[in-house]
Amino acid sequence: MLSLRQARTTAAAAAALPVETLTLEAAIGRTLARDVAAAFEIPHASTSAMDGWAVRGPGPWRIVPTSPEHPGEPLPALGPGEAVAVLTGSVIPGDVDSVLRTEHAHSAADLPADSPTADDRSGQGLLSAQPDTPDTQPGRNIRPAGVEAQLGDRLLSAGSIITPVRAALLAVAGTDEVDVVRRAGVALVLTGSEVITSGRPDPGQVRDVFGVALPDMLREAGAEVIAQERIHDDAQQMDEALAAASSASRPADLIIITGGTAHSRADHLRPALHRAGAATLVDSVEMRPGHPVVLARLPRGTYVLGLPGNPLAGFAALAAVGHPLLAALHGEAQAEAAEMSAAIAGEDFTGPRSGERLVPARQTFSGILAAGHDRAHMMRGIAEADVFAVVPAGGVGAGERVDVLPVPGGGAVRGVNARRRTP
Known part of the structure; x- marks a missing residue:
């Protein structure tokens, strides 16, 4: 019998499954198989952080008559003492000193006729900053190229789960496809001669809970249920279920058996594993509920996780031993600590x-x-x-x-x- 920590360490020692390449959208929820580095600076150009005016030199500034329709529109080069309207995200030429927010600036047209900055007759108009605004400080309201990441910076490490926001980060970095670990294919074998799937149970019968809940639980843990079978408490049926799941056209990476993990005459999992030549990795865990959980590996490499038949015990065993096993199969970093x-x-x-x-x-x-x-x-x-x-x-x-x-x-x-x- 193992301690809970020992059982989790054993489960987490499973080797990761093979790698496949997916688009970013399809890879959400998967585990990265390799580090991803920045292919260019992020952002890849210096841009304006505000709507307003790009200015060069001290003010007041002559307004260059152009009005960008969108942030991607190129801006003209500025001479000393000139300003041009910009939008948030506009690419800033290298000769710009800062960006003056719209609300921190006023043009000559906004000023009284006797204002000292209202006497420009060039036709371009003058732009002035409000007193005490910090926007005239060099670099103000400009997002420098590479401020978030430099070329070659590691953005995500192998073993990371690709969440939606992480996929968005990779999109910003220009990534279209990533290498991820394949989903674990799980075959469910639901045992119990007394288990019924619908209606009110008679004395001596119980309703099935695992068939209702386990498929979605496993999908949430990143796995894919590829087969599901119900069998009676019968030794031959147990042997046949193990053989079928591990030798199908798509063999299961993991077979989950519900019930049959104890030592009574109606419990057939342990003898079936012995007959199949399986290596027992976990034979009960010193925890309650979930004590009689079993983890084994068949000769062809398929794992077998036996969950106790009582509902709370079975779900506790899945959390305690099943989750680190699936984390390891999916190549997650620190699989032993999965979810803890x-x-x-x-x-x-x-x-x-x-x-x-x-x-x-x-x-x-x-x-x-x-x-x-x-x-x-x-x-x-x-x-x-x-x-x-x-x-x-x-x-x-x-x-x-x-x-x-x-x-x-x-x-x-x-x-x-x-x-x-x-x-």
Whole structure:
């Protein structure tokens, strides 16, 4: 049996999947396979930060009669003591000293006839700055070329998730395509002779929860569900399901089995893995719920993740072991720490006698609060929870630091893993 940290470290040791090249739009939600550097300076030209007047030398300035229709329109070169109207984003010639905001300037036409700056008769008109404006300082309201990035600067590192704003950064840098890690293809095998998919269960029956929730949870974690099968608690069906998923025309990178992970006569996963020649990587974790989670690798390289059949236990095991495994398969940096963060306990959390306890909890301004209904078979607590509070032996007191994992498909995941795009 492994500790939670050991299990996550083991799962995070999986090698990343192959690389493919995608457009920026298609790559959102994927993991970068290689660093991306700036192909040119950002911005690639000096531009105006304001609508107003580009000026050269001390004022007042003679107005050059031109009126740009759009920021990309080239501006004329300025002589000493000249000004030209500019728009935000206009390319600034190298001889310009600063940009005077529209609201900080006035032209001769705006002044009384006896004003000392209103006697220009050249036909060009004069422009003056309001007293005490800082806009006449050299470089004022000009965005210099390369102020954000120089040629060759690393913009994003391999292992970074391409979020929408990161895709926008790469677009600014002129990137059209990126190399990303392929999505993990997941085959779901849902077990349980007592499980029904619709209607009211009779005594001895239960409704399916994993078939409803897992596909979307896995998509949010960046994976692609490529097959889904339901089997009874039967040894032969388990053998056949493992063989089919790992040898299909598109073999699964990961097979997720729900249920069958314990040691009763109705639990067939461990014997089936042994018969298939699998290497067991994680055989139970010292945590509650989710203790009987199993992680193995088949001879052909396909991973098998066995989730306990109780709903809360299964989802806790997915967060604890499944997420770092998927992060590693997707090439994410620091896969061992995938999704784990720290928070402040808003109340006392009782710890287990040993190992760790995963408690469905809500994030509030007062700190992390238990959501209740936290037995392995229950759903109400996790349905209201954002995170699992990872409570060590000895517990955590109010105001103390506590590690948290996002609940798969919960509110916290919507904020973090919604970076993923469904296939």
